[in-house]
Amino acid sequence: MISFVAVILAFVTAALLLTAAGQNALQSFAGMASTAVGSNFAVGTTLTKAVPRLLPALGVALALRSGLWNIGAEGQIYLGAAAAAAVALFGPPLSFPLGTALALIAAMIVGAAWAAIPGALRAYRGLNEVITTLMMVYVAVQLTNYLIEGPWLVPNSTWPATPLIPFAFKLPPIWPGTLVNGGAILAIVGVAVLAFVVNRTTFGLWLRAIGGNERASEVIGVPLRPMIVAALAASGAFAGLAGGIEVLGVRGRLLEGFSPGYGFEAIAIALLGRLSPLGILGASLLFGALDAGAAGLQVASVGISSAIAPVIEGLAVGYLLAALGLAEIISRRREARSALQSAVRS
């Protein structure tokens, strides 16, 4: 509810910005709507652009349930993509669906392993995972760039991309006439998995126990250190899967800079969705629609940058943070007042 208000405020602010820039805000938004939800193809584009945001956001939320920040989803996405591409390009010639499954599993394993490093550094050496996950983003991106521009480059090409992956490894389209591929189904499964793991498993219970109180959780027998590693690894697996889906379902090859910051947006999405799997689904659909709409904006309003989409995203989460803070301030005042009242009465 509070997220809705924040999103509406963000759109109002964006309308003011567009007006200040000399644009007709309504016309701009109509342009955005046409390429975000205006046709089957537009809806398909929105869904396809929601997937690489949804999965990492689920991972961020999972880690955050145990109080851990995975700021490095962006890097895990890139390495997951690289792993999927490696299996598809250099692996055994498997047929569908075995090859696709293997490539996606490789993506999840590599994403998990990359995130497990800051997990282990946190668990066994006490390093702040905010700093290490963030720093490792740039290492991961450069490693991927090296693979793309170096050993995996299309022979004699200057365009930084690997050759196309074999057809048998691709995630097939599932909605004719649109871009939607099998990754969308995996993303929905991801939503269900997160809900199940967090609420119905011992692992989830332990996660929440650590998130509630680290010391106390250890006292009641939660294996704290392995759990910290596992939580970040699981988080990285979600992000890695997103990277794999981009390669196998969307791009068909590993491409330099294919993620414009999905992993960072994932943090905003996890928050906007208030860490609930369904909330995160909704928030990632919104971000996907904004991304898809940005293309239509440029058609509707000549000379306007599509950058209004990230502006709306940033504003929405900013307003949400402010609204949450305000709600807490108000409730605390109310509590203080009722406490005072009862003190005066007695």
Added chain:
Amino acid sequence: MDISAAILLLAATVAFAAPLIFAALGELISEKTGVINIELDGMMLAGAFCGVWAALDSGSLTIGFIGAALGGVLVALAHGLLCFVFRAEQVVSGVVLNILVLGLTTFGIGPIFGADLGRAAPTLQPISLPYLSDLPIVGRALFSQTPTVYLAFLLVPAAWWLINRTTFGLALQAVGEAPAAGLSMGIKVRRLRWFALIACGALAGIGGSQLTLAGLGTFTQNVTAGRGFIALAAVIFGGWRPFGTLLAVLLFTLVEAIQVRAQALGIHLPYQFLVMAPYVVTILALAVFVGRSRPPRALGTND
């Protein structure tokens, strides 16, 4: 490598260092009080943008730099508002502000600078320091820089003195180590954090404007290209000390200079490994020297 190549490398190392020194010193002061700014890159970007805007509009470089500082401060104020007033997590606020500032500065290019990208703001010119620039070999490399480069290097001892030799600096550190104890000793925790955060915004903004006003005088999308994160790494690699941070910055910019001149130097290492080097060494340093250098205890907490 002959001597002239070495001198060119040295000159580039020093010149590249200025934006990072400003931003890293700002972040250092802020982290000393327990406030982490993941949005440091956003602060630099806002400074780079507003610096060009102000310099173009006024035709004055001085006003350009004031504009740059204000741009960074604006981001700092947003961070403070979200974290101190609305008690948001600093990490979240930082990530979101980065997204927002990158979006806003990209969106603003068209409406503010127009299609005419040829219109450039006035830019800083190098000044050769008398006598020093006549020194053999290193003179022209080190002492023929823009004035802000000299200022950046002078700020390092100033920051050291402020943090370690003044009551004010000790109070700043107390706030970052044990805010509750500081409060009980009569230190105005909230006020000091606001001060450090705003100082960080101003310094990072000026640092960002180095990339535009000491360069081509035009703003391009995402002109900082992640330098805010390198500055963040430098503070950590430097062990949260001013001179350590300076050394970290110089090490990182030496690597950057090598990367830019790799071909001329005949280095065949893939450049991606040079780009990732600052982050790798920072993580390694943290992992190996655990306990020897550590962040302020209250880093990331709001009260």
